[in-house]
Amino acid sequence: MLENQHGIVVHFSSTHANYYTAWQYVVQEDAGVLQSPGHPDLGASTSRVLQASGEQSARAPLKKRKRLSAFDVSRMVVKRNIKTRTELLALAEMQKREGKTDLAEFVLNRGQKWVAQAIEVAWELHDAESKLERGKKSRPDIFVSFKGQPCVPGCNGLWSTIAEDILRRNDIPAGTFQRAVVDVLERAGVNTGTFL
Structure with missing residues (x-):
């Protein structure tokens, strides 16, 4: 028509x-x-x-699956206390067996040095605030902060035996070493009367 x-x-x-x-x-x-x-x-x-x-194309590409970022992996590293690339690879393999391949893809798409560096930076980031705070303290302040604290796990008081052995091997009387430590602390303004 x-x-x-x-x-x-x-x-x-x-x-x-x-x-x-x-x-x-x-x-x-x-x-x-x-x-x-x-x-x-x-x-x-x-x-x-x-x-x-206001329309969408039927041929519009499907949304890509979000891949793990270095930040995501750094959080995983700290949360799971991963210290080495091998530990990260073991986790990736375990997750892969469960059908979750994101971490395995992340590790495989990056070089060995890059993954090791990512783990290192994850821990640097995690520890940065406490290191900064500790860096603001003087050595005598750090020394004093350990007053009255127990030995680290596994030490069982061996530090004292080792310290005495070091002094003996170097012919330094324990009293002389004690006076030197007290002198250093007093020069730093620490009240040693309640410390030693």
């Missing part, structure tokens, strides 16, 4: 996924397209056009 009365040839197509692809089809051979006021600029990029028209 349009062709007979107005000389307009119309072809119908049902293969269009959205407004933009239909618009492209309609205007493909028309250099002088007239559009209504406020019509989106369809010469722009497809994503902008689809966004402006």
Whole structure:
């Protein structure tokens, strides 16, 4: 009817996924397209056009799966107390057997040095605040802060035996060493009367 009365040839197509692809089809051979006021600029990029028209392309790519970032891995390293690349690889293998491949992909997509550095930086980041605080203390303050604290696990008082052995091997009387320590602490302004 349009062709007979107005000389307009119309072809119908049902293969269009959205407004933009239909618009492209309609205007493909028309250099002088007239559009209504406020019509989106369809010469722009497809994503902008689809966004402006409120439609989504059926051919839009699927969202990519979010990969683990170095930050994600650093949190995992600290949470699981991982200190070596081998420990991280063991965790990656265990997770892979359970069907979770993110960590294995992370490790395999990066070089050996990079993964080792990531572990090292994870711990640096974790310990940075306490190291900064400790760096603000003088050595005598650090020494005094250990007053009355028990030995580290596994020491069982061996530090005293080892210290006495070191003094004996170097021919330093225990009293002389004690006076030297007291002198250093007093010069630093520490009240040694309650300390020793």
